[in-house]
Amino acid sequence: MKYASLLLAGSLLTAAACQQQGSRNSQQAPGDSLHQLVERYYDSNMALQPLQATFNGDMRYNDQLPVDIGADFRHRADSFYAAYQQALKGIDTAGLSGNDRITYDMLQRELGLNREALTYHDYLMPVQQFTCLPITLAQLGSGSAAQPFKTKKDYENFMHRMEGFAAWADTAIANMRQGIATGYVLPEKLVIKTLPQLKDLAKKDTANVYYAPLKTLPDSLDAAAKQQLTTDYTAAIEKYILPAYGKLYTFMQTEYLPKARKTSGIEGIPDGRKYYEYLVRSWTSTNRTPDEIYALGEREVARIRGEMEEVKNNVGFKGDLAAFFTEVRNDKKLRIFKTPGAILDSFKAIENKIMPGVKKMYGHLPKSKFEIRQTEAFRAASASAEYQPGNPDGSRPGIFYVPILNAAEFPYPGMESLFLHEAIPGHHFQFSLQQENDSLPKFRRFTWVGAFGEGYALYCESLGKELGLYTDPYMYFGRLTDEIHRAIRLVVDVGMHHKGWSREQAIKYMMDNEPVSEHDATAEIERYMAIPGQALSYKIGELKIRELREKYTKALGDKFSLPAFHDELLKDGCVPLSVLEQKMTRFYGQ
Known part of the structure; x- marks a missing residue:
């Protein structure tokens, strides 16, 4: 731990020195000065966050595990971020390129959010069932x-x-x-x-x-x-x-x-309401209020329920939507697997089916390898399907993890949309292309902005019909189920953390609006209880990306290129939604 402390102390000195040198050396371009600053920041931050370094493929600190919930660490972290905030003020933004301005804005945002986070008391609740x-x-x-x-x-x-x-x-x-x-x-x-x-x-x-x-x-x-x-x-x-x-x-x-x-929501702790407002800003990268997000969620739930009604009617089901939810939830014909291996093979078949179409939608494909694995038994009961990025050097592939508690109960209707989101062209493309882009500073190659990353992955679910999927009406219903699931999150997350909803009230709302079992709804709602605000990022980001695609499709007509749109969308990695809108405006000139 002493070694990390020395590195941290050194990083504070170099940050201050950078500011002094920038004021003395008028010949140095602002972009060069910024590049040096963000490189130092990234390296020093990896010393501060050695677990993140390991996940990023930086093996220098693989023996270190600081007590990051301790008062000493939190004080050092605040001093670290404050020093870089001060150094960043020494950068002349007037001379920055568009790409460098993205870097500047993202570092400024990260430093501010990190320092603000340290003013709250999550360190007093360091253990929960989902991520700790x-x-x-x-x-x-x-x-x-x-x-x-x-x-x-x-x-x-x-x-x-x-x-x-x-x-x-x-x-x-x-x-x-x-x-x-x-x-x-x-x-x-x-x-x-x-x-x-x-x-x-x-x-x-x-x-x-x-x-x-x-x-x-x-x-x-x-x-x-x-x-x-x-x-x-x-x-x-x-x-x-x-x-x-x-x-x-x-x-x-x-x-x-x-x-x-x-109580169920974070508002149940002393500064919970203020903390939740911070988390909403952090996860959505917008200034939307909790009440605005709640209202948006209700509108989206109503819209998607309308599409669900159409599917229900098209398959000839005579009951209401609630009865159709029960039918989909319990119909043995929708439970077609006997072994975990068969489930993994089915996901592989989806990959093989979509790749020809994916290659026409994207001009730039990732080099990183990709694998599908069953989630480890010790965490499967509380886990959702997820993607874990590989190493940029190719030593570890990107992995799509699928929790399978009982293969015979695994439903197939949601598999196509799930694969598009967690795997290809969703998280695997986004993470891999970001990490492989060595023209980005490391700070951006390995950063994560939930509203962009999760929003893009949810947007990818909407590509299914263009990729030859969702031909089975139940598969398309699965797609709508996944989409309404993300809309429901806007309602129940704000409901619990801002409007006083109970866990049971949130579970009921979810079960009333999608064909989910009580067990699965409970696991989902308890996930939102554990990580307030994170569930908001998906729908907020997806709606912004869809809005941008529709805007430029309409503006350019026949000249609109979907591969060019996707390549520009992804090439700069995860960015806050406000930055995304600015960079797309620069790219298209409007």
Whole structure:
């Protein structure tokens, strides 16, 4: 940890020095000065955020795991961001190119949002069932994610991270005790969902995901070296990992659960309403208010329900839409799989079917490899289908993860739209093209703006008919189900976090407006409870991208090129929606 601190201190000095040098050196172009600043920022930020560095393919800090929920780290992080805010003021924006202006605006936005985030109290609620360090570290420790396990040094690196996790867990418990005392606690229903996860990861059992790398020790080691590494690695698991998860489990079951709050939304914590307004701005990259988003969601739900009625009538169903939801939810004819392998093969068939059309829609295709995998058992129960980006150097492919709890219950109607969103041409294209574009500064190659990334992926679902999909009316109904699902999110997320809705009220609204089981609706609603505001990004971003496509299609007529539109849309990576609109205006000249 000391090494990271030294790097951080050095980065603060170089940031200040950059500002001084910029004022002295009038011969240096503003763009050059900005490029140097953002490169230093990215490298220094990776030292501050070593887990993110690992996911980005930067392996310099694979042994480090700071206690990022501790007061010392948060103070250093704020000083770090403040120094770069000051340095950024030394850049003359008048001489920047359009692309450099994007970089400037995005760094300014990120620094401001990061500093504002540190004024809130999420560090007092560091564990939940959907996304938190105990889950992320287990993924890395599985040996099948971004953390490499190819050499003895790789194993030693992760042993250091295990030690760091023990310190993190102790701080998490101390923070949560502070949260109990001050009213910053999780909803009771979320605490209940964390308990089986923590319990499983605390088990001294070779089925525990942390033992998995011991099954694939490096072939370069001889038998004695493998035995010693096995002994050392097992000892680290049993000294650091199992006790840490065990303490978290015991604390959350016996001490935290009785103090958990009964409210569902983030407005139930002391500064929750203000925090939610921040999260809305952060996730949507707009200035839309929660009430505006709620009203937009209601309009979109009504519009999509109208299309659903048409499909219902076209297939000859005589009941109302609620009855059709029940039919779709329970019809055994829509449950066609017997094994997880058959489900994965079906997704592969979708990939093969669409690729000829995709190549006509996009001028620039990614080089990164792509795989479809079943979600690991330890997190499948609480996971959604998801995409995890590969490494830019090709050492790890982009992976489309599919949670399959029971193959016989896996519904096929939503598979085509799901693939378009999570895989191709959705997240796989967007992430890969962004990371492969070495003309972008690293800061932008590895950044994420939810409204753009998720909005683009949802937009990709609308490409299905153009790609020869949705010929089966139930598949198209699946597409509409996925779209209304994102519209429902606008209503229920704002409903819970801003309008006082209960978890049960949100579950009912979801089940009333899409053919989802109570189990799945519950998992979704509890996800929104865990990460407020994130669910808003999809529909907000998709509507903006669709608006831009329609605008330029109408303006250019026969001269409109869809491949050119898609290439321009993606070439600069994830950008805030306001920046997206500006750059598309520059590209089209209108």
